[in-house]
Amino acid sequence: MSDTARSAGFWKRNQLKIAPWAFLAPGAIMFLLYVLIPIVQSVWISFHDWDGLGDKVWIGLGNYVELLDDDTFYVALKNNLIWLALYLLAIPMGLATALFLNQTVWGIRLYKSLFFFPFVISQVVVGLMFTWFYAPDFGLFSQLIKWLTGTEIAVLADERFVTLGIIVAGLWPQTAYCMILYLTGLNNLNPEQIEAARMDNARGWRLLWHVILPQLAPATFIAMVVTVIGALRSFDLVSIMTAGGPYGSSQVLSYFMYEQALSEYGYRMGYGAAIAVVLFLIMMVFITLFIVRMIAQERNR
Amino acid sequence: MTKFKALAGLALSALLMGSAAFAGEIVINSDHSDPAPKKAMEELIADFQAKHPDITVKWNNFDHEGYKAAIRNFLTADPPDVAAWYAGNRMAPFVGAGLFEDVTDVWASNGLDEQLKSSAASMTIDGTKWGVPYTYYQWGIYYRADIFAEQGIAPPKTWAELLAASEKLKAAGITPFAIGTKALWPTGGWFDYLNLRVNGYEFHMELTSGKVPYTDPRVKAVFEKWAELVGPGYFLENHAAIDWQDAIPQMVQGKAAMYLMGNFAVATMKDGGLTEDQIGFMQFPEITPGIPMAEDAPTDTFHIPSGAKNKEDAKVFLAYLASPEAQAKMNATLGQLPVNNQAAKPSDKFLDAGFTMLSNAYALAQFYDRDADAEMAKAGMEGFQEFMVKPDQIDRILERLEKVRAKVYK
Numbered sequence: 001m002s003d004t005a006r007s008a009g010f011w012k013r014n015q016l017k018i019a020p021w022a023f024l025a026p027g028a029i030m031f032l033l034y035v036l037i038p039i040v041q042s043v044w045i046s047f048h049d050w051d052g053l054g055d056k057v058w059i060g061l062g063n064y065v066e067l068l069d070d071d072t073f074y075v076a077l078k079n080n081l082i083w084l085a086l087y088l089l090a091i092p093m094g095l096a097t098a099l100f101l102n103q104t105v106w107g108i109r110l111y112k113s114l115f116f117f118p119f120v121i122s123q124v125v126v127g128l129m130f131t132w133f134y135a136p137d138f139g140l141f142s143q144l145i146k147w148l149t150g151t152e153i154a155v156l157a158d159e160r161f162v163t164l165g166i167i168v169a170g171l172w173p174q175t176a177y178c179m180i181l182y183l184t185g186l187n188n189l190n191p192e193q194i195e196a197a198r199m200d201n202a203r204g205w206r207l208l209w210h211v212i213l214p215q216l217a218p219a220t221f222i223a224m225v226v227t228v229i230g231a232l233r234s235f236d237l238v239s240i241m242t243a244g245g246p247y248g249s250s251q252v253l254s255y256f257m258y259e260q261a262l263s264e265y266g267y268r269m270g271y272g273a274a275i276a277v278v279l280f281l282i283m284m285v286f287i288t289l290f291i292v293r294m295i296a297q298e299r300n301r
Numbered sequence: 302m303t304k305f306k307a308l309a310g311l312a313l314s315a316l317l318m319g320s321a322a323f324a325g326e327i328v329i330n331s332d333h334s335d336p337a338p339k340k341a342m343e344e345l346i347a348d349f350q351a352k353h354p355d356i357t358v359k360w361n362n363f364d365h366e367g368y369k370a371a372i373r374n375f376l377t378a379d380p381p382d383v384a385a386w387y388a389g390n391r392m393a394p395f396v397g398a399g400l401f402e403d404v405t406d407v408w409a410s411n412g413l414d415e416q417l418k419s420s421a422a423s424m425t426i427d428g429t430k431w432g433v434p435y436t437y438y439q440w441g442i443y444y445r446a447d448i449f450a451e452q453g454i455a456p457p458k459t460w461a462e463l464l465a466a467s468e469k470l471k472a473a474g475i476t477p478f479a480i481g482t483k484a485l486w487p488t489g490g491w492f493d494y495l496n497l498r499v500n501g502y503e504f505h506m507e508l509t510s511g512k513v514p515y516t517d518p519r520v521k522a523v524f525e526k527w528a529e530l531v532g533p534g535y536f537l538e539n540h541a542a543i544d545w546q547d548a549i550p551q552m553v554q555g556k557a558a559m560y561l562m563g564n565f566a567v568a569t570m571k572d573g574g575l576t577e578d579q580i581g582f583m584q585f586p587e588i589t590p591g592i593p594m595a596e597d598a599p600t601d602t603f604h605i606p607s608g609a610k611n612k613e614d615a616k617v618f619l620a621y622l623a624s625p626e627a628q629a630k631m632n633a634t635l636g637q638l639p640v641n642n643q644a645a646k647p648s649d650k651f652l653d654a655g656f657t658m659l660s661n662a663y664a665l666a667q668f669y670d671r672d673a674d675a676e677m678a679k680a681g682m683e684g685f686q687e688f689m690v691k692p693d694q695i696d697r698i699l700e701r702l703e704k705v706r707a708k709v710y711k
Contacts, residue, residue, distance in 0.1 A: 157542030
């Protein structure tokens with residue numbers, strides 16, 4: 001009897017200390033199990049030569065040295081930078097669409113959902129559709145180009161255009177995504193501020209730039225985060241549309257990693273892990289920037 | 302109460318039996334997911350059970366693509382008694398990791414060294430046999446017989462005749478060769494055949510096993526021959542954008558006349574609307590005179606994992622699989638060729654031609670991406686594709702391949 005009393009007493013005394021940890025535990029354990037430990041494992045594997053079957057052989061920085069001497073790595077890195085730069089176009093494009101759709105016309109809800117449609121389709125389907133769009137002989141785009149210029153361009157077989165072609169396919173759903181973020185932001189605009197601005201004779205670009213955009217800053221921030229991360233982890237479109245081809249010219253880091261570690265011609269787990277670590281470090285730069293900004297904002301509040 | 306006890310006892314024994322396989326049960330893992338292979342497998346298992354009623358067969362059928370990843374897991378985690386795979390260097394990683402069982406005795410005690418002679422070399426690593434082949438198919442040039450007749454072209458027997466035929470077709474507004482290189486591997490067939498005909502089987506094997514540098518002048522000579530077709534535009538334009546099937550319509554519509562492919566392409570051609578009389582088959586022509594003709598014939602195989610629980614019965618199954626009757630029946634369903642040279646000849650026109658060609662072949666290569674190490678194959682075929690787009694870059698491409706070779710075959 002006294003035993004239970006004492007244990008109840010322990011619970012009573014420490015309830016406030018334990019409760020938050022108890023509530024955190026499920027999330028923390030999941031995070032540890034599925035995020036932190038795999039990251040450490042990846043880094044660990046990247047120091048080994050391993051085919052996934054036999055014994056791991058410690059080779060220190062060997063994989064990273066090889067990576068620095070690998071032409072494909074530089075192609076992938078360059079393409080990732082192109083992705084990063086051009087993918088950001090989704091933000092102004094999304095904003096423009098959102099501003100265009102933010103009016104009260106009969107049936108606007110239908111138009112909004114139609115514009116949002118590309119984001120609902122799976123990336124794989126988007127990739128397939130654009131592959132047909134670009135396909136030589138019967139693709140709509142190549143027919144158009146042929147009609148305009150007289151020569152046919154096989155976008156996905158031409159190393160000059162292939163990455164651009166895939167990015168355009170990626171921009172289609174990404175623009176829709178940014179548009180939705182901005183539409184939500186536009187709903188939350190402070191009408192009094194806009195009215196006051198109008199009274200002060202602000203309109204058009206000046207109104208947009210000085211009054212509306214600052215109020216949309218949270219939406220811009222989120223759009224930026226998802227777009228940058230989306231550009232860096234671009235994988236599905238590359239895999240579906242070209243598999244990194246022709247002759248490796250549309251390679252990006254995430255696909256390169258998959259190909260080396262897990263594809264039919266790969267099973268170089270250590271090398272793949274080394275690419276993953278490099279990609280992780282690049283992403284960390286952006287993630288750190290975002291987190292620093294978020295913390296700063298929370299402090300200001 | 303007693304009833305409950307009996308039930309519990311039954312449940313327990315069932316549990317025990319479930320974990321340890323029945324004596325006389327073999328588990329087969331394979332990737333016969335397409336309709337024809339699935340049917341062939343079902344028939345094979347039914348016939349085997351009729352002949353060996355004491356052995357029960359449990360068959361796990363995997364999706365074709367997923368199998369390539371699955372086999373790496375189940376061989377280590379939960380090995381079956383028999384597993385499907387491929388010959389040549391494709392099985393080398395599993396043999397090297399000690400995951401396949403030595404089956405030399407199955408070969409020796411069933412006279413397979415004689416009956417499966419054409420595949421003996423590709424099933425052997427370090428003087429030991431690691432599995433049993435059950436099917437293969439030929440590669441060669443499939444051509445539009447009616448277009449050839451129209452243009453007055455006889456099937457070329459030599460390189461000069463092939464060039465002359467190509468020139469004639471091109472002049473008539475027909476692309477000589479259909480090809481789609483998006484998936485890379487169709488380029489491997491071209492490299493294999495050019496190398497086998499320019500330098501011969503031994504050199505091809507030395508190259509694919511990494512013993513010869515890609516900067517060797519003999520390799521360069523292969524690409525010089527290839528350039529004689531690439532340069533004048535004898536291949537389909539934009540081949541890098543399309544898969545091999547996408548090039549078939551060009552041939553069906555008469556815009557292209559020849560296709561270097563495996564025998565499986567015939568089915569697609571017929572689906573596209575070509576009749577059997579419109580399609581012809583010829584062996585890849587001779588290039589360097591006097592070099593014995595070797596062919597590409599990718600071989601599918603069955604193996605016993607070293608972790609198998611019932612190796613004894615698994616060997617009985619492999620012996621049955623190797624028999625002439627089993628192979629003849631199975632390949633009739635598959636539409637491919639039996640490896641066993643005692644098996645009844647297939648009735649199909651193309652298979653018959655292939656059977657004769659492969660039976661008289663000097664040696665059989667497996668295909669570039671099975672003979673060469675996987676990583677080398679990937680880099681190699683990328684290089685071939687780039688060459689077919691930019692033939693003037695050949696020196697840079699070969700230097701890159703040499704760099705990969707030096708790294709892969711340390």
